Amino acid sequence: MVGAATSEVQGTVGRNPADVSVVLVELGRALKGWSFYPPDHPARRELLERSSRAFQGELRRHGALALEVRRGAFWLPGVEAQLGPGRLDDLARQLFVRSVRRMAFDATLDPPTLAAFLDVLATDADALAAAGGFESAFYTQARHGIQVNEVDYRALLEQRQVPGPETTAPVGAVPAAPVGAVPAGSDALPAANEDGAEELGAAGLGVPSPLSIEEAPLEADPRDARALELLSALRDLEECEDDSRYRELARQVASLAAQLVGDGVLEEGYRALLVLATHAGDDAKRSYAQRESATQFLTHLATGAALDDLVARACATSADASLRATGVLLQLGGRTVSVLLDQLEAETDPDRRARLAGVVIAMGEESVPALSEAIVAGSRRRQRVALRLAGETQNPRLVPSLREALLGGRGDAARDAAQSLVRIGDVSSLEVLAEALRSPQPAVAALAAYSLGTTGRVLSLGPLVETLTRALASGELALAREVVRGIGRLGRTEGVPALAELLARGGLFQRKRLREVKLAAISALAHLPGHEAQAALERAGRLRDARLREAALLALERHEREDPNA
Numbered sequence: 001m002v003g004a005a006t007s008e009v010q011g012t013v014g015r016n017p018a019d020v021s022v023v024l025v026e027l028g029r030a031l032k033g034w035s036f037y038p039p040d041h042p043a044r045r046e047l048l049e050r051s052s053r054a055f056q057g058e059l060r061r062h063g064a065l066a067l068e069v070r071r072g073a074f075w076l077p078g079v080e081a082q083l084g085p086g087r088l089d090d091l092a093r094q095l096f097v098r099s100v101r102r103m104a105f106d107a108t109l110d111p112p113t114l115a116a117f118l119d120v121l122a123t124d125a126d127a128l129a130a131a132g133g134f135e136s137a138f139y140t141q142a143r144h145g146i147q148v149n150e151v152d153y154r155a156l157l158e159q160r161q162v163p164g165p166e167t168t169a170p171v172g173a174v175p176a177a178p179v180g181a182v183p184a185g186s187d188a189l190p191a192a193n194e195d196g197a198e199e200l201g202a203a204g205l206g207v208p209s210p211l212s213i214e215e216a217p218l219e220a221d222p223r224d225a226r227a228l229e230l231l232s233a234l235r236d237l238e239e240c241e242d243d244s245r246y247r248e249l250a251r252q253v254a255s256l257a258a259q260l261v262g263d264g265v266l267e268e269g270y271r272a273l274l275v276l277a278t279h280a281g282d283d284a285k286r287s288y289a290q291r292e293s294a295t296q297f298l299t300h301l302a303t304g305a306a307l308d309d310l311v312a313r314a315c316a317t318s319a320d321a322s323l324r325a326t327g328v329l330l331q332l333g334g335r336t337v338s339v340l341l342d343q344l345e346a347e348t349d350p351d352r353r354a355r356l357a358g359v360v361i362a363m364g365e366e367s368v369p370a371l372s373e374a375i376v377a378g379s380r381r382r383q384r385v386a387l388r389l390a391g392e393t394q395n396p397r398l399v400p401s402l403r404e405a406l407l408g409g410r411g412d413a414a415r416d417a418a419q420s421l422v423r424i425g426d427v428s429s430l431e432v433l434a435e436a437l438r439s440p441q442p443a444v445a446a447l448a449a450y451s452l453g454t455t456g457r458v459l460s461l462g463p464l465v466e467t468l469t470r471a472l473a474s475g476e477l478a479l480a481r482e483v484v485r486g487i488g489r490l491g492r493t494e495g496v497p498a499l500a501e502l503l504a505r506g507g508l509f510q511r512k513r514l515r516e517v518k519l520a521a522i523s524a525l526a527h528l529p530g531h532e533a534q535a536a537l538e539r540a541g542r543l544r545d546a547r548l549r550e551a552a553l554l555a556l557e558r559h560e561r562e563d564p565n566a
Contacts (some may be wrong), residue, residue: 021084026054028091036362064106109145214324217274227268230256243289254297269306277331315352334366375401391420403432409441418451434463446482453486488524500536526555
């Protein structure tokens with residue numbers, strides 16, 4: 001078990017860096033979902049509420065929170081310790097590439113401001129820069145509780161003469177439908193092409209709708225006359241209020257769409273999926289029975305070629321097409337994770353891989369069963385895909401599967417499992433890494449020591465010190481050396497006593513036997529802040545062993561350069 005007699009180092013007075021990390025993890029989860037859920041999806045509301053609650057709790061307890069964003073990392077001002085290494089790297093990078101270097105949050109923070117912040121953060125970095133940068137996009141109106149890069153937003157608004165909140169369109173707002181859109185229920189008729197096949201929009205039959213299926217699945221004209229019956233059934237389904245009638249219409253829609261997909265008319269299967277998915281998630285307009293019927297026939301239709309086409313659309317470069325298709329996949333939920341993992345196994349294009357991975361991550365809890373199965377019983381390639389996604393989801397429910405992969409000790413899989421445990425970062429993850437320190441496989445134990453060192457958590461120190469004592473007693477000097485390096489990597493002053501005690505071990509035989517371990521301890525002390533580490537290095541500079549003395553003096557010079565206040 002992970003135990004810690006010492007408490008976490010306080011960042012500012014009364015502020016615990018670990019608690020700040022938890023708040024930022026919630027913000028990172030919200031951002032991942034923000035990029036994939038449509039603006040009106042209920043999951044967005046839930047993510048916003050969770051992140052808002054986390055911020056308000058921290059701000060009420062400890063007051064305003066200031067953060068620095070360095071390349072790929074968060075730092076509390078005045079505290080030379082990275083926040084949540086591994087767990088927060090992606091979020092920090094997203095902010096950094098959008099030129100955000102400092103943020104301050106205070107108790108006036110409200111959900112609309114946090115939502116606007118996420119809107120801007122989810123915008124493509126290049127597009128954001130071309131439009132004037134993060135501050136220009138964020139401060140389109142008064143914002144409460146977030147200050148970015150110490151910008152005086154009031155002066156910025158006055159300078160730009162930005163209209164008030166009541167006239168400002170929200171970030172990411174969907175533009176109005178084009179003028180001239182064909183209304184639902186219009187009676188378009190097919191015309192014959194050169195081969196005698198029927199098509200729509202021929203001369204004399206009215207102007208075809210300019211809308212795409214993504215914009216308006218009930219209004220966009222089909223390009224194949226065989227789809228007219230499906231479009232009529234979908235419009236009837238949209239207007240239906242009776243539960244029994246709705247179920248029959250949904251069955252008819254799924255059957256007609258499946259026939260069209262079988263004939264190669266994939267876009268009509270997509271049209272039906274869009275409508276059914278919308279109904280399945282519409283708890284404001286649809287009864288429970290109708291939502292259940294929509295979900296059932298959505299699931300029936302989303303198989304084979306229809307599902308492959310849906311996934312391809314979710315990976316499309318067009319933002320509208322990708323967003324709508326992704327919304328359907330999210331509505332389908334865990335049922336599609338296995339198919340997405342199939343695609344990820346075979347996909348080589350990095351952009352498509354990123355989009356596929358993003359959909360799985362955005363599914364949250366629903367992705368857990370399929371990911372767990374892939375980690376435990378998948379092919380080697382499938383297992384590695386799932387292991388990396390496990391770290392991205394940061395879901396503690398995947399810890400048991402990650403434990404099995406780590407303790408199994410299969411090369412790359414064990415490394416990926418350890419990295420994912422670090423990224424999840426809760427107590428159960430640390431306990432698995434602590435357990436792995438006792439693995440009979442030296443490579444697994446060494447990997448666990450390295451991984452615990454990257455967590456930055458004082459909770460990791462107890463297992464590392466205990467393992468160091470055990471390894472020295474049993475003569476496992478290679479493991480002892482890795483543990484010492486892990487203690488140094490933690491960067492916590494609480495690790496100094498164990499390293500100082502190691503350096504104080506005497507006796508000619510022990511000096512020679514432990515020389516490499518002691519050299520590692522000296523190097524580790526150079527990375528630990530504070531007077532205690534400096535004093536330990538000064539004592540090491542008086543040791544009898546010439547190599548140790550020389551190493552200690554060099555480490556002391558480095559320590560004084562990097563920590564001049566020690």
